[in-house]
Amino acid sequence: MVERKGEKMDKEDAMDYYKTGKELFLTYKHDLSPERIKEIESRLRKAIELSSKLWAPHYYLGELFYSIGQYPAAKAEFEKAL
Numbered sequence: 001m002v003e004r005k006g007e008k009m010d011k012e013d014a015m016d017y018y019k020t021g022k023e024l025f026l027t028y029k030h031d032l033s034p035e036r037i038k039e040i041e042s043r044l045r046k047a048i049e050l051s052s053k054l055w056a057p058h059y060y061l062g063e064l065f066y067s068i069g070q071y072p073a074a075k076a077e078f079e080k081a082l
Contacts, residue, residue: 010050010051011050011051013050014046014047014048014049014050014051014054014057015047015051015054017043017044017046017047017050017057018043018044018047018054018056018057018060020043021040021041021042021043021044021047021057021060022044022056022060024036024039024040024043025040025060025063025064028040029063029067032064032067032068037064037068040060040064041061041064044057044058044060044061044064045057045061055080055081055082056081058077058078058080058081059077059078059081061073061074061077062074062075062076062077062078062081065077
Protein backbone atom coordinates (compact mmCIF):
# COMPACT_ATOMS: atom_id res chain seq x y z
CA MET A 1 0.00 0.00 0.00
CA VAL A 2 1.36 3.40 -0.96
CA GLU A 3 1.04 6.11 1.64
CA ARG A 4 0.26 9.63 0.50
CA LYS A 5 2.44 12.43 1.84
CA GLY A 6 -0.44 13.93 3.82
CA GLU A 7 -1.17 10.65 5.57
CA LYS A 8 2.48 10.18 6.45
CA MET A 9 2.68 13.69 7.83
CA ASP A 10 -0.51 13.15 9.83
CA LYS A 11 0.93 10.00 11.38
CA GLU A 12 4.17 11.79 12.25
CA ASP A 13 2.21 14.70 13.72
CA ALA A 14 0.03 12.23 15.62
CA MET A 15 3.12 10.62 17.12
CA ASP A 16 4.41 14.04 18.18
CA TYR A 17 1.11 14.83 19.93
CA TYR A 18 1.07 11.38 21.53
CA LYS A 19 4.64 11.66 22.80
CA THR A 20 4.03 15.12 24.22
CA GLY A 21 0.81 14.01 25.93
CA LYS A 22 2.52 10.93 27.35
CA GLU A 23 5.48 12.94 28.66
CA LEU A 24 3.16 15.50 30.28
CA PHE A 25 1.15 12.72 31.91
CA LEU A 26 4.23 10.91 33.22
CA THR A 27 5.74 14.15 34.51
CA TYR A 28 2.61 15.43 36.28
CA LYS A 29 0.62 12.27 37.10
CA HIS A 30 1.01 12.89 40.83
CA ASP A 31 0.17 16.60 40.56
CA LEU A 32 -2.66 16.92 38.03
CA SER A 33 -4.24 20.35 38.00
CA PRO A 34 -7.33 20.97 35.85
CA GLU A 35 -5.15 22.86 33.35
CA ARG A 36 -2.68 19.98 33.08
CA ILE A 37 -5.50 17.46 32.67
CA LYS A 38 -6.96 19.55 29.87
CA GLU A 39 -3.58 19.89 28.13
CA ILE A 40 -2.77 16.19 28.37
CA GLU A 41 -6.22 15.16 27.17
CA SER A 42 -6.05 17.66 24.32
CA ARG A 43 -2.69 16.33 23.09
CA LEU A 44 -3.78 12.70 23.23
CA ARG A 45 -7.11 13.38 21.51
CA LYS A 46 -5.33 15.30 18.75
CA ALA A 47 -3.06 12.28 18.20
CA ILE A 48 -6.14 10.07 17.85
CA GLU A 49 -7.78 12.56 15.50
CA LEU A 50 -4.73 12.59 13.23
CA SER A 51 -4.20 8.81 13.26
CA SER A 52 -7.11 6.77 14.53
CA LYS A 53 -5.13 3.52 14.25
CA LEU A 54 -2.82 4.38 17.15
CA TRP A 55 -3.66 2.48 20.33
CA ALA A 56 -1.21 4.15 22.72
CA PRO A 57 -3.00 7.52 23.02
CA HIS A 58 -6.12 5.62 24.11
CA TYR A 59 -4.07 3.80 26.73
CA TYR A 60 -2.69 7.02 28.20
CA LEU A 61 -6.12 8.65 28.13
CA GLY A 62 -7.28 5.64 30.13
CA GLU A 63 -4.43 6.16 32.59
CA LEU A 64 -5.29 9.85 32.87
CA PHE A 65 -8.97 9.21 33.48
CA TYR A 66 -8.22 6.42 35.96
CA SER A 67 -5.84 8.65 37.93
CA ILE A 68 -8.55 11.32 38.32
CA GLY A 69 -11.27 8.84 39.25
CA GLN A 70 -13.21 8.84 35.97
CA TYR A 71 -13.41 5.06 35.87
CA PRO A 72 -16.07 4.59 33.15
CA ALA A 73 -14.13 6.90 30.81
CA ALA A 74 -10.90 5.08 31.69
CA LYS A 75 -12.48 1.71 30.92
CA ALA A 76 -13.76 2.97 27.56
CA GLU A 77 -10.29 4.19 26.57
CA PHE A 78 -8.59 0.97 27.70
CA GLU A 79 -11.08 -1.01 25.61
CA LYS A 80 -10.29 1.17 22.58
CA ALA A 81 -6.58 0.55 23.16
CA LEU A 82 -7.20 -3.18 22.96
